[in-house]
Amino acid sequence: MPSPASASVPSKRRFYLRWPFCLAVAALIGYGVVVAMHWDDRGLLWIKEGFESPAERQESIWLPDYVADIDAKPLPGMERDEASDLAYNPHTRTLFSVMGKHPFLVELTLDGDVLRKMPLVGWANPEGVAVLEDGQIAIVDERNHDLTVVKVDAGTTSLNRADYLSHDLGDAGNGNKGFEAIAWDVPRQRLIIGEERPPKLYTWNTDGHSPLQGEKQPLPNDELDLRNLSALGVDPRTGHLLVLSADSNLLLELDEQGEQVSFMTLLGGFNGLADTIPRAEGVAMDEQGTLYIVSEPNLFYRFRKH
Template identity: 65%
Template sequence: MATRPLTTLKTARRSRFAMRWYSWLLLVIVAAYGLAFAMHWDNRGVLWVREQFKSPAERQASVWLPDYRAVIDAKPLPGMEKDEASDLAYDPQTKTLFSVMGKNPFLVELTLQGDVLRKMPLVGWSNPEGVTVLGNGLLAIVDERSHLITIVKVDADTRELNIANFPKYDLGPSKDQNKAFEGVTWDSSNQQLMLGEERPPALFAWKGDGKVLTGDKVKLASHALDMRNLSALAIDPRTGHMLVLSADSHLLLELDKKGEQVSFIALLGGLNGLRNTIPRAEGVAMDEAGTLYMVSEPNLFYRFEKHK
């Protein structure tokens, strides 16, 4: 009976091992590329490189998110563990924040330190996901499930809001009815409401005077929205730049007035003063001093300040 030489057996084993090794390496590369593509890490890498070429003057003229650090990190909003914080807005008149809870609809007013001042049930809303301050006690609330914007009046004596008592505007159908309009912010400089569709991410503008909306919403160029979903919007009152939040991408992106990317911050543990990754960032706001605020599901509050 013929036997194979020992050297031939060793060569065959090495060959099979090499094939297995290269197969595993190829599998890892394909998986890594797929993950990077899904998370838009390639886009973040390009933007990071571009950031390195920004001059000090350009950085000074922007929000410049890389300089921000968390000073309040994952502070729980008491009694709201099952309510799902869905958005956040800053009121320059009261110097407070307003947030909507999506699962059990109510509006909550917070201090700038994330302390609860009052809770106001939202009667008639089914899934409030967005809120913005229009001024003079007026707020706009977006209901993602009903595809409605409602403009409400809130004063110091408000304890409850009933949707039947306020004007409503139909947002119309979305490409994905279950992932519809979620982000909203008031652009006072241009007298328009900015709206964000969750998936696929898209931006819209709706003209108004801060009390009444006129005409219809207009879709804007959204090529800069390199993110998996759009969770919330905010306007920096100093520069007019827009902040776009993505819970799925763990990302906050700064866009200039032309809609072009300027800077970003990754909402991951170990970065920018965060102990842990923000679980699901759903709301963002910025005040006139440039302080940044966020809320995350289920009931977490964050405050970021700029450290030069």
């Protein structure tokens, strides 16, 4: 009968033969996660950020410097409505958000307090909102694949889709993962429209006053290495584009050439966040550079540069 010591030798040998295989499997799984989450791209951008000069940082939004001063403030009475986007109105210094599950347009203070809640009658799934001029607001309906420009003033209590002209955005390639985001680019006099998955950008020229003419045009961009595109915003100071991704837990800054400049993770423990933003669906920035985000189901965030 073999001794206990000799019996343990094959067992040890099997262990040492197994662990390189297990390590290889773990490495392969880890690599897959890194690629799927685009952490490899973020790592390259993080390295690139380190080489930006103080002057270059000053000329950009520079998201790493932002810290939350309002963290996960609930929007009362909207727990079941699903906040879907956010836009800033410089004329009233208020914010407008659309609720997708139960269609509403909501006006908020810059502190995230609800001023009014306006039913959107006839909309199926409003997902994007942008403030234009003269009280005009553009709303993207993901399910109807269209864009409607409505008129909102201080006395508006509800909006009926049948009262306004809707513009067909065409079929999206992925059902309910279609046209998700919209922002008005004031310096370039155009709307920027985003398709959720795979992320794509389009433009529609407008001065913000006149009725929309023509149709959307593709905006080629190779920098949208995100799992999805949830929302868009434009910094009125620099003209840089903010691209939000709920699935990637990420906010990207793109310059006027569409190149990545900086990014901010939406994970807990970073940029003043106590916890990860559950599902970031809307982003806006005011003329002071203050950043606002809304998340499903009904959470409000504000970030200031420190």
